[in-house]
Amino acid sequence: MIDDKTLDEILFLGRLDVSREEKEKFKDQVGKILDYFDLLKQYDTTGVDPDLGEGLKPSVLREDKSKVTFNESDIETFAVDFKRGFFTVPRIVEDFLENRDEDE
Amino acid sequence: MKYDVVIGCEVHVQLLTETKAFCSCRNTFGGEPNTRLCPVCTGLPGALPVANQTLVEYAVLAGLAMNCTIVPVTKFDRKNYIYPDMPKGYQISQFDMPICEKGFLEIDTDGGLKKIRIIRIHMEEDAGKNIHTEDRSGLSHVDLNRAGTPLLEIVSEPDIRSPDDAVAYVQSIKHIMEYLKISDCNMEEGSLRCDANINLWVYEGDKKYATPIVEIKNMNSFKAMKAALEYEILRQKEEWTTKRLLLKDVGKVTRGYQEKTQSTILQRHKEESAEYRYFPEPDLKPILIDPAWVESMKSRLPELPAQKRKRFAEEWGLPELDIGKLLVDAELAHYFEAACKEYKGEPKKVANWVITEIGNMLNKESITIIQFREKVPPESLGELLNRIDSGVISGKMAKGIFSDMWAEGKTPEQIINEKGLKQIDDQESLKDIVREVLDQNPKTVEDYKNGKENVLSFLMGQVMKATRGKANPRLSQDLLKELLQK
Numbered sequence: 001m002i003d004d005k006t007l008d009e010i011l012f013l014g015r016l017d018v019s020r021e022e023k024e025k026f027k028d029q030v031g032k033i034l035d036y037f038d039l040l041k042q043y044d045t046t047g048v049d050p051d052l053g054e055g056l057k058p059s060v061l062r063e064d065k066s067k068v069t070f071n072e073s074d075i076e077t078f079a080v081d082f083k084r085g086f087f088t089v090p091r092i093v094e095d096f097l098e099n100r101d102e103d104e
Numbered sequence: 105m106k107y108d109v110v111i112g113c114e115v116h117v118q119l120l121t122e123t124k125a126f127c128s129c130r131n132t133f134g135g136e137p138n139t140r141l142c143p144v145c146t147g148l149p150g151a152l153p154v155a156n157q158t159l160v161e162y163a164v165l166a167g168l169a170m171n172c173t174i175v176p177v178t179k180f181d182r183k184n185y186i187y188p189d190m191p192k193g194y195q196i197s198q199f200d201m202p203i204c205e206k207g208f209l210e211i212d213t214d215g216g217l218k219k220i221r222i223i224r225i226h227m228e229e230d231a232g233k234n235i236h237t238e239d240r241s242g243l244s245h246v247d248l249n250r251a252g253t254p255l256l257e258i259v260s261e262p263d264i265r266s267p268d269d270a271v272a273y274v275q276s277i278k279h280i281m282e283y284l285k286i287s288d289c290n291m292e293e294g295s296l297r298c299d300a301n302i303n304l305w306v307y308e309g310d311k312k313y314a315t316p317i318v319e320i321k322n323m324n325s326f327k328a329m330k331a332a333l334e335y336e337i338l339r340q341k342e343e344w345t346t347k348r349l350l351l352k353d354v355g356k357v358t359r360g361y362q363e364k365t366q367s368t369i370l371q372r373h374k375e376e377s378a379e380y381r382y383f384p385e386p387d388l389k390p391i392l393i394d395p396a397w398v399e400s401m402k403s404r405l406p407e408l409p410a411q412k413r414k415r416f417a418e419e420w421g422l423p424e425l426d427i428g429k430l431l432v433d434a435e436l437a438h439y440f441e442a443a444c445k446e447y448k449g450e451p452k453k454v455a456n457w458v459i460t461e462i463g464n465m466l467n468k469e470s471i472t473i474i475q476f477r478e479k480v481p482p483e484s485l486g487e488l489l490n491r492i493d494s495g496v497i498s499g500k501m502a503k504g505i506f507s508d509m510w511a512e513g514k515t516p517e518q519i520i521n522e523k524g525l526k527q528i529d530d531q532e533s534l535k536d537i538v539r540e541v542l543d544q545n546p547k548t549v550e551d552y553k554n555g556k557e558n559v560l561s562f563l564m565g566q567v568m569k570a571t572r573g574k575a576n577p578r579l580s581q582d583l584l585k586e587l588l589q590k
């Protein structure tokens with residue numbers, strides 16, 4: 001089981017807003033997941049490098065040679081809003097503009 | 105108030121690879137927006153990244169040049185954040201297994217050489233650019249050309265003790281990158297970016313207090329960096345006096361530097377690493393780095409500033425100050441050495457010319473040494489100086505010829521011949537000129553004979569005027585003295 005504080009932190013990191021009711025449900029579910037990790041932790045993994053899976057081949061790197069990439073019409077097929085060479089998104093306000101008045 | 109300034113730097117450099125970090129799009133600066141994109145760097149579902157081998161090579165070269173340990177196994181991690189300049193929703197970076205660890209740099213300061221330890225160097229990708237419109241559309245524009253550009257992040261220990269030393273440290277990184285030819289480190293274009301963490305250690309009696317750490321962002325030039333850090337020291341002193349805030353209570357905050365006011369202003373609270381939810385990048389396997397390969401990379405290291413500094417002192421016998429000025433640019437140092445091969449006299453004289461005359465010329469014309477040497481190769485400078493020593497031209501004439509060499513792209517010999525600039529060092533013709541000068545200035549001659557020996561320089565000036573500066577100075581002086589005795 002996990003406590004409310006931990007759950008709140010997880011919800012904050014996931015940028016999730018949930019109702020009180022859902023919170024209880026998630027607390028139970030997340031608790032079960034964590035319990036399962038406790039079970040996994042009981043296995044002895046000494047000598048097993050966590051980053052190296054079984055049968056790892058040397059990592060494949062790519063030769064530094066450029067290839068022709070998207071043209072404008074390619075981008076238009078997937079972009080939600082692409083105008084005059086730019087992707088357009090709802091306006092982003094830089095942090096420092098937003099917080100200008102907070103200082104001193 | 106007794107205190108120490110404590111600064112650590114996080115430096116990002118863009119690498120001069122042909123392609124981006126994890127896809128085959130071209131990696132260059134500027135150009136039409138969104139013209140270097142593919143499924144990987146636009147974050148389309150299913151597109152898989154593959155690491156660029158040159159990125160790994162450059163990271164190893166940088167690590168070796170900064171005295172780091174190159175790890176045998178390194179991996180990439182995802183740093184999650186939501187912002188339109190990073191369409192995947194995460195940046196591929198390195199969290200707990202950076203490619204290079206535990207290095208150091210020696211920086212040249214007023215107080216001599218100082219050692220700054222480097223915690224780590226890791227590989228990551230750059231984000232795109234958001235262009236904020238001021239119009240009423242309520243929209244922002246995004247250019248993803250820069251998204252996926254390979255970066256190295258170099259993190260120092262908080263070993264830096266003054267704004268000047270911080271600038272020297274970042275300049276030293278810039279020099280190394282330029283010597284390695286792996287980044288052009290242009291702060292204005294953003295290919296070198298630096299964030300600094302700064303706080304004060306205040307001493308009261310036998311107690312030491314640490315003020316809250318401030319991370320300063322948005323320093324776009326060395327000048328801005330110095331101004332931002334100097335402002336922040338004053339601000340933190342003031343804050344300590346009035347509020348006595350402590351690091352352990354407040355932690356770390358982020359402030360942005362503003363060019364207009366030359367001050368820093370508070371930004372959002374600094375995200376802790378937990379908020380980025382780092383986890384191993386599942387689409388990229390760990391990279392195994394063969395120690396034998398690392399050894400072979402050592403042979404690819406050019407002579408670095410620190411080694412060059414030592415050699416220039418031993419081989420050319422130059423003073424520290426001159427060496428510092430020559431090493432600012434690897435190409436300038438190279439030009440100096442090439443000119444020394446041609447010149448038969450003292451290397452110090454070549455250094456003076458390279459630092460002063462060429463330095464001024466580069467400033468005045470806003471050109472690089474590479475552009476300069478296309479018109480004035482180092483051999484030409486050596487030849488010019490040889491001609492001063494052999495008495496063909498005077499030092500003063502040489503400066504005029506030097507300007508013409510740049511303006512016309514000709515050798516010293518061509519200019520001397522074309523303009524009839526040969527120094528007059530033929531005894532007989534010079535004697536006639538000196539005699540004429542003495543005849544025209546009987547009063548001065550009288551003064552000299554009455555013991556006013558300082559009029560000699562006036563007479564020298566007259567000889568130079570009569571010959572338009574071409575008289576051999578030493579010979580003229582001898583002849584003047586000789587004829588005045590009579």
Ligand SMILES: [Zn+2]
Pocket residue numbers: 069124127128129140141142143144145146252
């Ligand atoms: Zn791409």
